[in-house]
Amino acid sequence: xxxxxxxxxxxxxxxxxxxxxxxxxxxxxxxxxxxxxxxxxxxxxxxxxxxxxxxxxxxxxxxxxxxxxxxxxxxxxxxxxxxxxxxxxxxxxxxxxxxxxxxxxx
Amino acid sequence: xxxxxxxxxxxxxxxxxxxxxxxxxxxxxxxxxxxxxxxxxxxxxxxxxxxxxxxxxxxxxxxxxxxxxxxxxxxxxxxxxxxxxxxxxxxxxxxxxxxxxxxxxxxxxxxxxxxxxxxxxxxxxxxxxxxxxxxxxxxxxxxxxxxxxxxxxxxxxxxxxxxxxxxxxxxxxxxxxxxxxxxxxxxxxxxxxxxxxxxxxxxxxxxxxxxxxxxxxxxxxxxxxxxxxxxxxxxxxxxxxxxxxxxxxxxxxxxxxxxxxxxxxxxxxxxxxxxxxxxxxxxxxxxxxxxxxxxxxxxxxxxxxxxxxxxxxxxxxxxxxxxxxxxxxxxxxxxxxxxxxxxxxxxxxxxxxxxxxxxxxxxxxxxxxxxxxxxxxxxxxxxxxxxxxxxxxxxxxxxxxxxxxxxxxxxxxxxxxxxxxxxxxxxxxxxxxxxxxxxxxxxxxxxxxxxxxxxxxxxxxxxxxxxxxxxxxxxxxxxxxxxxxxxxxxxxxxxxxxxxxxxxxxxxxxxxxxxxxxxxxxxxxxxxxxxxxxxxxxxxxxxxxxxxxxxxxxxxxxxxxx
Numbered sequence: 001x002x003x004x005x006x007x008x009x010x011x012x013x014x015x016x017x018x019x020x021x022x023x024x025x026x027x028x029x030x031x032x033x034x035x036x037x038x039x040x041x042x043x044x045x046x047x048x049x050x051x052x053x054x055x056x057x058x059x060x061x062x063x064x065x066x067x068x069x070x071x072x073x074x075x076x077x078x079x080x081x082x083x084x085x086x087x088x089x090x091x092x093x094x095x096x097x098x099x100x101x102x103x104x105x106x
Numbered sequence: 107x108x109x110x111x112x113x114x115x116x117x118x119x120x121x122x123x124x125x126x127x128x129x130x131x132x133x134x135x136x137x138x139x140x141x142x143x144x145x146x147x148x149x150x151x152x153x154x155x156x157x158x159x160x161x162x163x164x165x166x167x168x169x170x171x172x173x174x175x176x177x178x179x180x181x182x183x184x185x186x187x188x189x190x191x192x193x194x195x196x197x198x199x200x201x202x203x204x205x206x207x208x209x210x211x212x213x214x215x216x217x218x219x220x221x222x223x224x225x226x227x228x229x230x231x232x233x234x235x236x237x238x239x240x241x242x243x244x245x246x247x248x249x250x251x252x253x254x255x256x257x258x259x260x261x262x263x264x265x266x267x268x269x270x271x272x273x274x275x276x277x278x279x280x281x282x283x284x285x286x287x288x289x290x291x292x293x294x295x296x297x298x299x300x301x302x303x304x305x306x307x308x309x310x311x312x313x314x315x316x317x318x319x320x321x322x323x324x325x326x327x328x329x330x331x332x333x334x335x336x337x338x339x340x341x342x343x344x345x346x347x348x349x350x351x352x353x354x355x356x357x358x359x360x361x362x363x364x365x366x367x368x369x370x371x372x373x374x375x376x377x378x379x380x381x382x383x384x385x386x387x388x389x390x391x392x393x394x395x396x397x398x399x400x401x402x403x404x405x406x407x408x409x410x411x412x413x414x415x416x417x418x419x420x421x422x423x424x425x426x427x428x429x430x431x432x433x434x435x436x437x438x439x440x441x442x443x444x445x446x447x448x449x450x451x452x453x454x455x456x457x458x459x460x461x462x463x464x465x466x467x468x469x470x471x472x473x474x475x476x477x478x479x480x481x482x483x484x485x486x487x488x489x490x491x492x493x494x495x496x497x498x499x500x501x502x503x504x505x506x507x508x509x510x511x512x513x514x515x516x517x518x519x520x521x522x523x524x525x526x527x528x529x530x531x532x533x534x535x536x537x538x539x540x541x542x543x544x545x546x547x548x549x550x551x552x553x554x555x556x557x558x559x560x561x562x563x564x565x566x567x568x569x570x571x572x573x574x575x576x577x578x579x580x581x582x583x584x585x586x587x588x589x590x591x592x593x594x595x596x597x598x599x600x601x602x603x604x605x606x607x608x609x610x611x612x613x614x615x616x617x618x619x620x621x622x623x624x625x626x627x628x629x630x631x632x633x634x635x636x637x638x639x640x641x642x643x644x645x646x647x648x649x650x651x652x653x654x655x656x657x658x659x660x661x662x663x664x665x666x667x668x
Contacts, residue, residue: 015107023107039346051451052358056347058453060340061460064333068283075107075118095350102351 019080027074030087034070035063037094044101115288123285123488124495124514128521129263129278131488135525136260137331138481139252141466141474144209145617146252150536152603153245154238155618156211161204161402162239164382168215171237171244172202172407175217181231185221188229197221200230202407206239208424208469213239217410249547251536255554256529269342276343279332286329289321296322309577310497317490320483327480328487334464337457366445368435369414377413380441389419389434392446398432400425403467413439424469428455429462492518496572504575512572516565516580523584524561526628530591531557533625537598561587577643585636592629596622 015023039059046055074083107114139146148155162168177197186193197219204215216234223229236245249255258264265271290296300322303315321328341348347355363370386402393400403422409415415438420431433447450458462468466477496518500511535553539546561584568580599622600606607626610619 036344036346039344040350043346043351047354050453052354053362054451054453056355057457060344061337061453061457063340063344064280064283064336067280068287071280071284072115072118072287075114076111077107099350102354 022080023074023083026080026083026087027071030074030083030091031067031070033091034087034094035067035091037091037098038063038066040098041094041101042098044098048101112291115291119285119288119292120495122281123491126278126281127488127492128517129274130282131485131492131521132263132525133260133275133278134481134484134488135529136256138478138485139529140257140260141477141481142617142621143252143257144207145621146256147250148211148617149599149621150251150533151212151248152605154212155603155605155615156240158209158211159206159213159239161206161386161405162213162242164204164386164405166383167239167242168204169379169382171215171235171242172217172410174244175199175202175215175233175235177219177231177233185229185231189221189223193221197231199410200408202410203405205404207403207422207467208401211239212236212245247547249536249550251532251550255532255551272339272342276336276339279336282332283329283336286321286325290325293318293322308497310494313490313494313497317487317494320487320490324480324483324487328484330460331464331480331484334460337460338464366435366447368416368444369409371414372409372412373414375413376411377415377439379407379411379415379417379438380436382407382417385417385434385436385441386419388436388443389421392434392443393421393432396432398425400432404431407438409438415439416444423462423467427462427466427468428459429465429467430458489518489522492521500572500575504573507573509573512569513566515572515578516562516569519565519569519578519580519584520558520562523581523588523632524558524565526632527561527584527587527591528554528558530588530595530625530628533595534591534598537595537602577639579643582636582639582643585632585639588632589629589636592625592632596625596629 039056042059042062043052043055046058049055050058070087074087077083108117182193199217200220201218202215203217204213206213214234214236216232218230218232221229221231236247236250237243238245255264260275262269262271262275265274300319303312303319305312305315307315336343360370382405386405389402390399398421400421401424402419403424404420406418407415408418417436417438418433419436420433423429423431430450431447434443435445435447436442437444449455466474492514496511496515500515503509503511532550532554535550539549539553543549564584565578565580568583569578572578596607599618605615605618607619607622610616610622613619
């Protein structure tokens with residue numbers, strides 16, 4: 001509680017309209033990219049440990065919980081740039097990693 | 107975003123909840139109705155009011171009926187448009203299927219006909235027919251109101267263009283999960299919310315109490331349903347294996363099919379089908395041997411009329427939550443057993459359980475009713491959220507002369523009472539439209555959308571008092587419409603079918619008796635609500651209570667909400 005209270009005291013000015021649009025867009029598109037990357041990497045990585053279908057099912061069972069965390073985080077974090085950078089960036093990196101892993105698997 | 111985690115979560119909860127709340131209202135409400143979709147079908151299709159039937163004999167009854175199936179005209183037209191050329195006069199049949207549950211008196215059969223499309227080798231159109239499995243009689247094509255209108259509304263809002271409704275529902279489901287998590291952050295005193303409801307206080311206070319109470323009380327239900335719904339459609343929302351891993355996924359699937367010993371393609375050599383009844387007997391024996399005796403829920407014939415044809419028999423999931431088919435596959439020509447599906451591996455079993463939890467094929471009427479109550483409590487939670495949004499802001503908006511609260515209130519009327527009015531209107535239309543009317547089902551649907559559009563216009567037209575921070579009379583008037591239409595539906599059911607409540611109750615025919623009772627209860631609650639709203643509008647002291655300024659609640663921590 002005390003952490004929350006401390007945080008609450010550190011009130012900052014409301015975001016401008018542009019900042020808000022940038023954050024909502026970053027949260028939605030970034031989370032989607034992150035979810036896509038999560039599945040791409042999960043399927044490619046997981047299918048080295050288990051059958052392809054199991055890896056896909058496992059990734060699909062988890063991805064929506066990951067998305068909920070992404071969306072909440074995207075609105076909790078201070079900087080809009082961080083939202084775009086982390087979510088979209090990690091999404092792209094995971095997609096690429098999955099793609100490379102799957103290419104070697106073939 | 108706003109300096110504190112809790113304020114940021116409040117912003118997220120308020121604004122995403124508001125924008126997607128209207129969609130969520132529809133999804134939760136029609137999802138609740140879908141729990142009893144087959145029973146609503148019975149109410150709306152009087153010729154099908156008899157007891158559920160097991161899968162009839164394939165050899166004696168279904169085989170000749172399948173042979174008569176022809177492609178649907180609208181699917182043929184769509185396929186012609188897709189290909190840009192006329193189709194052959196008669197299309198070769200690919201597959202047959204029949205599906206039933208422990209709640210289905212009638213049986214639906216379908217066939218898939220191959221369409222020669224070089225771009226998509228699997229391209230096909232459907233033909234289907236509904237039969238009375240007691241006699242084999244083909245029933246006329248009628249709109250199955252529960253399973254063909256309310257249920258698809260729950261899944262995809264009937265916005266079929268590019269699956270846009272499915273995406274919207276999926277996004278709304280994700281927002282529901284986010285709203286639950288952020289809602290828990292906003293309301294720190296979860297335990298206290300469970301026991302707090304002050305209906306006598308002002309509307310802002312009591313709507314928030316009810317929002318918190320229903321939200322916390324059914325929290326596990328409200329979380330599991332959007333989540334499992336999303337998992338069911340995961341492949342639609344994230345088509346990763348259909349796009350970037352397409353070759354890998356295709357190779358894996360074909361390997362699976364080959365491992366089962368099932369022919370991937372037809373041989374091109376015509377051949378007769380062996381006795382399917384004998385295969386059903388073997389399948390039932392296999393299920394018994396595994397300690398899970400059961401009935402046939404789903405039966406398919408793949409590569410119909412070909413030497414490579416095979417028959418798949420799946421078990422109805424009436425006795426467990428987990429949705430396992432326990433499929434047993436047979437060679438269509440020799441009738442020998444090709445493959446018996448083993449128990450699913452770990453991740454797939456978890457998914458089977460979660461999917462079964464959402465789709466509830468099990469036979470347990472008390473649980474079924476708890477699903478309805480859970481879904482309706484979701485509606486109450488979402489609806490009171492919308493009402494709270496308006497009532498928290500209307501005084502401020504009235505002072506500043508802005509009309510935001512007014513339009514949100516009009517939309518809330520449309521999404522809450524208007525949705526009920528439209529639902530009851532389609533039931534009334536179902537009983538009133540003449541049986542011989544051309545495209546009767548289309549007219550039923552039109553009555554639904556038209557009534558809903560009318561309720562939107564009415565809600566907007568009557569919303570002016572919200573600008574003065576007063577209650578919109580549209581709430582009261584639409585409650586009266588619900589009371590009138592609900593009673594009318596019960597009365598019309600009696601007049602047009604002769605099945606009045608005393609009869610159906612005495613006979614214990616619950617699909618119709620239960621739905622009539624629900625309609626009467628809905629009408630009663632709506633009438634009581636309308637009277638109460640009327641009293642409040644006339645009584646100045648009650649008006650004062652609903653006008654209590656928002657500042658009153660600022661001392662309480664929950665007032666940070668929205």
